[in-house]
Amino acid sequence: MTATARVVLTGAAIATVDAAGTEYDEGHVIVEGDRVVAVAPGEPEFDPSARTVDASGCLITPGLVNTHHHLYQWLTRGRAQQSPLFDWLTELYPAWTALDEENTLAAATAGLAQLALSGCTTAADHHYVFPRHGGDVAGSVVAAADRVGTRLHLVRGSMDRGRAHGGLPPESLVEDTDEALAGTEAAIDRFHDPAPNAAVRVAVGPCSPFSVSDRLMRESASLARRRGVRLHTHLAETTEEHHRCLAEFARTPVEYADELGWLGPDVWLAHGVHLSPAAVARLAATGTGVAHCPSSNARLAAGTAPVRDLLAADASVGLGVDGAASNEHGGLGDEIRQAMLVARLRDGAQALTAREALWLATAGGARCLGRQHELGSVEVGKLADLAVWRVDGIGHAGIADPVAALAFGASPPLELLIQGGRTLVEAGELTTVPAGEVARDLAAASAAFAPTSATGTAPKEVLR
Numbered sequence: 001m002t003a004t005a006r007v008v009l010t011g012a013a014i015a016t017v018d019a020a021g022t023e024y025d026e027g028h029v030i031v032e033g034d035r036v037v038a039v040a041p042g043e044p045e046f047d048p049s050a051r052t053v054d055a056s057g058c059l060i061t062p063g064l065v066n067t068h069h070h071l072y073q074w075l076t077r078g079r080a081q082q083s084p085l086f087d088w089l090t091e092l093y094p095a096w097t098a099l100d101e102e103n104t105l106a107a108a109t110a111g112l113a114q115l116a117l118s119g120c121t122t123a124a125d126h127h128y129v130f131p132r133h134g135g136d137v138a139g140s141v142v143a144a145a146d147r148v149g150t151r152l153h154l155v156r157g158s159m160d161r162g163r164a165h166g167g168l169p170p171e172s173l174v175e176d177t178d179e180a181l182a183g184t185e186a187a188i189d190r191f192h193d194p195a196p197n198a199a200v201r202v203a204v205g206p207c208s209p210f211s212v213s214d215r216l217m218r219e220s221a222s223l224a225r226r227r228g229v230r231l232h233t234h235l236a237e238t239t240e241e242h243h244r245c246l247a248e249f250a251r252t253p254v255e256y257a258d259e260l261g262w263l264g265p266d267v268w269l270a271h272g273v274h275l276s277p278a279a280v281a282r283l284a285a286t287g288t289g290v291a292h293c294p295s296s297n298a299r300l301a302a303g304t305a306p307v308r309d310l311l312a313a314d315a316s317v318g319l320g321v322d323g324a325a326s327n328e329h330g331g332l333g334d335e336i337r338q339a340m341l342v343a344r345l346r347d348g349a350q351a352l353t354a355r356e357a358l359w360l361a362t363a364g365g366a367r368c369l370g371r372q373h374e375l376g377s378v379e380v381g382k383l384a385d386l387a388v389w390r391v392d393g394i395g396h397a398g399i400a401d402p403v404a405a406l407a408f409g410a411s412p413p414l415e416l417l418i419q420g421g422r423t424l425v426e427a428g429e430l431t432t433v434p435a436g437e438v439a440r441d442l443a444a445a446s447a448a449f450a451p452t453s454a455t456g457t458a459p460k461e462v463l464r
């Protein structure tokens with residue numbers, strides 16, 4: 001399907017995720033070029049010039065929006081299996097010094113392909129590792145998004161505080177502060193497109209309080225605001241980070257971010273797990289978004305974000321798979337279920353409904369990325385980013401509520417995934433890249449990263 005064709009999707013259940021929560025048991029969506037031109041119940045008038053797709057047995061939702069990822073981490077999956085965040089990072093940092101243009105392209109293509117196969121049409125990639133001889137790794141992420149057809153928010157990350165200055169990363173992995181700022185501005189110059197239908201936008205993303213200096217945080221915020229781009233960083237992920245911020249800055253992570261000018265409607269934060277009621281209120285009052293990463297937070301035993309409280313305060317909350325080294329699955333559809341389950345473990349059975357979980361993965365994510373007027377819901381005039389899920393197979397047939405089938409069941413197979421009117425997945429297969437070749441390139445690139453010992457597999461625990 002090309003972006004100029006008129007496509008009529010008929011006979012499907014539709015969850016529009018618009019502000020009124022409009023749903024149709026059976027309806028149609030018409031796409032023209034890169035936009036939705038009709039969403040309505042029942043059958044449309046027959047149009048012989050259009051491609052008509054019989055989507056009966058399917059649920060149409062907005063294409064999913066991934067608000068936090070580290071695509072390069074596809075190269076280092078399955079490591080540090082029993083480690084919490086700081087030990088996990090300490091083990092993985094040395095491996096990441098081997099990143100280069102070629103292996104980043106292989107990892108990012110595979111990561112985005114996996115996201116597409118799980119219903120994702122827009123992805124934010126927080127890329128914060130720029131080895132001295134790695135070449136144009138940011139260019140590789142952009143090239144991968146172009147290949148797969150994913151709308152990309154490239155977060156040009158940075159770290160300038162190595163161990164010599166009290167930070168966590170090794171010196172070999174940090175940039176000089178001015179180089180990091182210059183590299184970030186260069187990424188904005190090269191790749192940022194402010195147009196409403198942009199395929200690529202750039203955000204400014206110094207990594208985390210324990211890997212970045214105050215100066216880089218402050219000057220990154222100034223740079224982003226001068227250039228009119230968004231800001232993103234890791235914050236309030238673990239109790240270790242919380243105590244480290246208190247010890248070092250006499251501030252909680254959110255107080256520290258506030259003092260540095262890092263809260264506002266142009267900021268979204270990854271994780272937001274350890275938030276006091278005052279911090280939740282402050283995030284909501286400032287319009288600061290949170291990328292909730294439930295699987296990664298469970299994998300690293302970081303805790304569970306207070307999503308119920310954030311939503312009650314009307315904060316913007318989206319979903320993120322996080323890097324594949326802390327979420328080897330790498331699919332976004334499954335995070336809908338995971339978000340619902342962990343919210344209920346934390347706050348009870350009322351904590352998150354299926355529809356709220358779908359909202360996080362779509363409209364909430366679009367709000368985090370500042371694109372709520374362009375995408376995140378199926379509405380006339382919005383970009384035609386659509387996921388058409390097959391919910392009549394063994395995994396879902398018989399569940400009368402299709403949104404419950406999507407959220408409570410296994411992530412359903414995709415009949416179609418459309419980004420800006422262009423098909424990325426059809427009948428469960430990628431249409432833009434050859435899956436076998438992507439997997440072969442990934443395997444070859446990952447081989448160079450294989451640990452020389454069974455690092456992090458804790459043989460004693462495995463044998464016990």
Ligand SMILES: Nc1nc2[nH]c(O)nc2c(=O)[nH]1
Pocket residue numbers: 070085089207208211234237296322323326
């Ligand atoms: N889950 C993750 N948290 C992080 N903090 C940090 O500084 N880097 C990371 C990361 O890669 N994943």
